Amino acid sequence: MSVKPGSQEIDRLAELLSTELPNQVSRNVSLATISRWKIGGNAAIYVEPTSVAAAARVMAIMAGRPEPFFVMGDSSNTLFDDAGFAGVVMRIGRNLSAMRVEGTRVWSQAGIWVPKLALATSDAGLGGLEHTTGIPGTLGGLVVMNGGSQRKGVGASVTEVLCADESGELFRMDQRQCGFAYRTSSLQSRRVVVLEVELELKPRLRNESRAEMLAIVRDRRRKFPQKLPNCGSTFLSNPSMYEHIGPPGLAIEQSGLKGLRKGGAVVSTLHANFIVNDGGATCVDVLWLIGHIRETVRQRTGYEMDCEVRHLSPTGELRAAHISAQQIYFREVESA
Ligand SMILES: Cc1cc2nc3c(=O)[nH]c(=O)nc-3n(C[C@H](O)[C@H](O)[C@H](O)COP(=O)(O)OP(=O)(O)OC[C@H]3O[C@@H](n4cnc5c(N)ncnc54)[C@H](O)[C@@H]3O)c2cc1C
Known part of the structure; x- marks a missing residue:
């Protein structure tokens, strides 16, 4: 519909x-x-x-x-x-993907493809973005989410972002103003568009950074589903749960949910924190699975897992997907 x-x-x-x-x-x-x-x-x-x-x-x-x-x-x-x-x-995509390097400073438009930026900075003899090499998104999205891997976030390398505000005025925010924290930033709560990003990297031999990137990509290919459409990690890691139970993928797997299907949406059999579209999945299918996983893990471990993935409603509300999922899942459970 x-x-x-x-x-x-x-x-x-x-x-x-x-x-x-x-x-x-x-x-x-x-x-x-x-x-x-x-x-x-x-x-x-x-x-x-x-x-x-x-x-x-x-x-x-x-x-x-x-x-x-x-x-x-x-x-x-x-x-x-x-x-x-x-x-x-x-x-904000490939139309806005110019970049240039000046010494250890990198300036890039926000639409650049993250793996492309990681490779280009490595070619320029710079290190610091290796951990982003397998992340399939744009630099703007990565900065807004403070995305990264290997327990790192891109925000650590960002010195400044150029944004347009609600009235179309251009303004700059420095690293402190961006308020980077685990998979979040203050940019999420403002109606702004990120247009350019300035990063400060460190000199590094190309061979060294390439070797690290290759190891990361190989590891991701082994662990994460590659062929079926998905949105990466569904749930965020929670430090207390991590210490007592492990990461979300392990908690989901130990709850016996690997391979669980709702319509075309399936809990990946390769990595349980990924929900893949096996063909014709709907948003409701995915939200139902998220609700079911969250509730099952909560009952088994006592921990409530929140989503990294965000659901966009038709009228513009953007919220962590578990919030929308709860409405869908419990409505169905109650009416069953
Ligand atoms: C297979 C796979 C693996 C992944 N692995 C990782 C990983 O290892 N680590 C990780 O952190 N993430 C990972 N992700 C999640 C995702 O790639 C990151 O969060 C990514 O950086 C989001 O970028 P995007 O351009 O796709 O953002 P989108 O999903 O398009 O947007 C994300 C948010 O940013 C906002 N936004 C996007 N661009 C702009 C802009 N220019 N200005 C203002 N707001 C903007 C959107 O409004 C939205 O709120 C993975 C995803 C997939 C599919």
Whole structure:
């Protein structure tokens, strides 16, 4: 089911955006087609700005408007709704992926593909981004999520970000203002778009950083599902649970949930913290599985696992997926 596009306001908004950003605006775009998880109805309006100025202009146009608005990178941490999105999805992707290196400073636009940035900085004789090499997202999304691996977050290397605020004004935030913490940043609570990122790295021999990256990628290929669409780790690690039980994947596996299926969504048999789309999975399938996993692990261990993955409602609320999942799962359990 998709949100019915075509209200007069949406038509007028699409026209305005198309006039101001020629060839960058599309109507009724299938989120299932463009998203990582291959799930989601249609976005009423989809914008792929080709410049920083164009992205800032979209922010200015959307300021104070009632239509929902969402900024996406590669959606590798986002679950779109089966009912789609009733407003504007703006993608900061490959159109905004220029980068340059000056000494140990790296400057990059936010749409760059993270593994590409990691390789390019290694080629430039710099180390620090090796841990991001297998993460399939954009730099903007990585910074907003403070993503990383090997117990690291990209925020440790970020010195400054250039953003556009709600009214389209450009402004800079330094590392402290970004408030990086485990898989989060203060950017998540502000209506801003990240457009450029400045990073400070360390000199490192290319061979050394390449060897580390290769080891990381090999390890990920062995542990994580590669072929079926997914959104990476579903649940966040919790330090107390980690100490007493282990990481979420182990807790899920020990609860006997590996391979559990709901519709087209399956708990990966390779790594239980991954939910894969085995074909035709819906958002409701994924949310049901998340609700079931969370409740089963809670009953068995006493720990409540929160989601890293976030669910975007058709009207623009973005929340950790376990919050939406609880509504779906318990509604079904109660009515059974
Ligand atoms: C197979 C797989 C493996 C993964 N492994 C890891 C891992 O090891 N470590 C890890 O941390 N994550 C991992 N992830 C999750 C995900 O890749 C990261 O969170 C990633 O950095 C998100 O980037 P994205 O561009 O896809 O963001 P999206 O999912 O598109 O967006 C994530 C959030 O950032 C916001 N956002 C995106 N771009 C911008 C922007 N330019 N300006 C403002 N807001 C923005 C969105 O609104 C949303 O709130 C994995 C995902 C997959 C599919």
